Amino acid sequence: MAARNNLKLKSAPRSPNIPGEMPAKRGRGRPAGDHAAKRAELVKVAIAVVAQEGFSGASLRKVAQRAGCTTGAVTYYFENKEAMVLAIVEGLWDEWDSYLAATEDDLKSGFERFLNWAKADESDPWLAGFQLIAHARLDPAFATIYQRRYAHYRKTLATRLAKEQRRGKIRSDIPADLLADQLCAMADGWMIMFPIEPERFEAERMKALLDAMVVLVSPRDDKL
Amino acid sequence: MAARNNLKLKSAPRSPNIPGEMPAKRGRGRPAGDHAAKRAELVKVAIAVVAQEGFSGASLRKVAQRAGCTTGAVTYYFENKEAMVLAIVEGLWDEWDSYLAATEDDLKSGFERFLNWAKADESDPWLAGFQLIAHARLDPAFATIYQRRYAHYRKTLATRLAKEQRRGKIRSDIPADLLADQLCAMADGWMIMFPIEPERFEAERMKALLDAMVVLVSPRDDKL
DNA sequence: GTTTTGAGGTAACTGCCGTTATGGTATTTG
DNA sequence: CAAATACCATAACGGCAGTTACCTCAAAAC
Numbered sequence: 001m002a003a004r005n006n007l008k009l010k011s012a013p014r015s016p017n018i019p020g021e022m023p024a025k026r027g028r029g030r031p032a033g034d035h036a037a038k039r040a041e042l043v044k045v046a047i048a049v050v051a052q053e054g055f056s057g058a059s060l061r062k063v064a065q066r067a068g069c070t071t072g073a074v075t076y077y078f079e080n081k082e083a084m085v086l087a088i089v090e091g092l093w094d095e096w097d098s099y100l101a102a103t104e105d106d107l108k109s110g111f112e113r114f115l116n117w118a119k120a121d122e123s124d125p126w127l128a129g130f131q132l133i134a135h136a137r138l139d140p141a142f143a144t145i146y147q148r149r150y151a152h153y154r155k156t157l158a159t160r161l162a163k164e165q166r167r168g169k170i171r172s173d174i175p176a177d178l179l180a181d182q183l184c185a186m187a188d189g190w191m192i193m194f195p196i197e198p199e200r201f202e203a204e205r206m207k208a209l210l211d212a213m214v215v216l217v218s219p220r221d222d223k224l
Numbered sequence: 225m226a227a228r229n230n231l232k233l234k235s236a237p238r239s240p241n242i243p244g245e246m247p248a249k250r251g252r253g254r255p256a257g258d259h260a261a262k263r264a265e266l267v268k269v270a271i272a273v274v275a276q277e278g279f280s281g282a283s284l285r286k287v288a289q290r291a292g293c294t295t296g297a298v299t300y301y302f303e304n305k306e307a308m309v310l311a312i313v314e315g316l317w318d319e320w321d322s323y324l325a326a327t328e329d330d331l332k333s334g335f336e337r338f339l340n341w342a343k344a345d346e347s348d349p350w351l352a353g354f355q356l357i358a359h360a361r362l363d364p365a366f367a368t369i370y371q372r373r374y375a376h377y378r379k380t381l382a383t384r385l386a387k388e389q390r391r392g393k394i395r396s397d398i399p400a401d402l403l404a405d406q407l408c409a410m411a412d413g414w415m416i417m418f419p420i421e422p423e424r425f426e427a428e429r430m431k432a433l434l435d436a437m438v439v440l441v442s443p444r445d446d447k448l
Numbered sequence: 449g450t451t452t453t454g455a456g457g458t459a460a461c462t463g464c465c466g467t468t469a470t471g472g473t474a475t476t477t478g
Numbered sequence: 479c480a481a482a483t484a485c486c487a488t489a490a491c492g493g494c495a496g497t498t499a500c501c502t503c504a505a506a507a508c
Contacts, residue, residue, distance in 0.1 A: 056280035134358035137419040178436040185413025195361040212402040220444035296456045
């Protein structure tokens with residue numbers, strides 16, 4: 001009974017690519033191409049796949065095929081499928097946050113630009129975001145992210161609304177945090193329906209919806 | 225070369241159970257138990273599984289296990305997995321429609337009872353509905369159902385709102401169909417967030433949200 | 449009693465998935 | 479040049495899925 005040695009001591013995962021950062025550059029190997037850029041490209045492809053096939057339909061193999069490589073490449077940049085999808089989620093929220101930060105002006109044009117953004121690029125980010133929210137319900141790690149991000153989002157919106165209330169541009173008979181909650185829910189609702197009934201969001205109808213939303217939150221002593 | 229006879233001519237699917245109806249009763253076999261009831265029970269179990277595991281996590285085997293039977297029973301009542309899930313969707317919408325029909329009174333108490341309904345039974349119907357909406361985006365057959373049902377839902381809501389507008393109970397500066405669209409979107413948005421942040425829907429906060437919604441759609445010359 | 453039929457269990461077949469191990473190649477450092 | 483290393487392709491493994499074929503058993507009709 002001498003032979004008990006084919007345990008292979010796990011061979012510490014050969015790649016140092018846990019975060020989105022440079023791979024530590026202290027080796028002497030290949031030029032390390034542009035690691036972060038390639039990774040970001042894979043994320044983009046993965047977003048498209050999730051948008052069209054859903055979370056469980058977005059297999060590593062499909063992502064690889066779409067990106068023109070093999071699963072070897074994908075697993076090189078992402079330790080897991082979970083890691084890949086987490087990268088997608090964080091990326092989408094970062095995009096959304098920076099969008100929010102960039103719209104300093106009033107609500108209406110803000111929402112308008114938002115909707116145009118959402119319809120661009122075949123609206124992959126929006127569709128993927130929807131699929132991932134559905135998955136968040138099933139995965140505690142996801143749920144935590146969404147709770148944090150959504151809370152921040154709502155707080156930002158509430159702060160902005162409170163400011164507009166002080167300027168008299170938004171009705172003041174509803175507390176800003178409740179208003180933010182309502183607007184946020186409405187946006188989410190549209191996010192749900194947009195993929196299913198895109199014809200309801202043609203330019204004309206969209207404009208009517210936005211105008212109505214502005215009327216809804218305007219002070220009651222406005223025109224008419 | 226006489227032997228070429230092990231093609232088994234497909235043996236026309238042995239069960240006549242395509243719809244939810246009785247199995248035609250004209251045979252002389254077993255008493256046909258209560259076919260529809262058993263089927264409905266399986267649907268209920270399937271709803272719970274979808275609610276907790278999502279669409280793709282709800283395998284026939286899991287449904288069978290939860291129902292205390294085997295996949296043989298499930299495939300006896302549903303030709304397909306698709307057939308099973310379609311039964312779920314139609315069932316949930318029927319439930320929702322009959323709920324809508326039962327609330328003849330004003331908006332607020334209607335929404336209140338709706339929310340209580342949604343929180344009951346561990347809110348499986350709501351959770352499952354959310355998961356299935358996400359799947360509707362990926363399956364044209366599903367999308368068609370949701371388009372039809374949602375259109376009906378919104379039309380009902382709009383009709384009711386228009387009546388309230390004529391009675392002066394709802395603000396009239398926004399057309400009823402746009403108002404219905406907005407309220408529907410808000411409800412959908414809450415449906416999204418409820419599974420992820422249930423603590424945001426505690427009794428007190430829920431009441432505040434509902435009150436704010438009523439204020440939002442009230443005529444502007446109301447109290448205060 | 450025999451046959452028919454409703455009801456459902458058992459298990460095999462095929463296919464896709466995530467994971468992991470391994471091997472190969474190009475490039476940079478020494 | 480040689481060694482080390484970043485990058486990636488290939489392929490195998492185990493697991494779970496939907497579907498389908500087959501078998502069993504009880505009850506009703508004859």
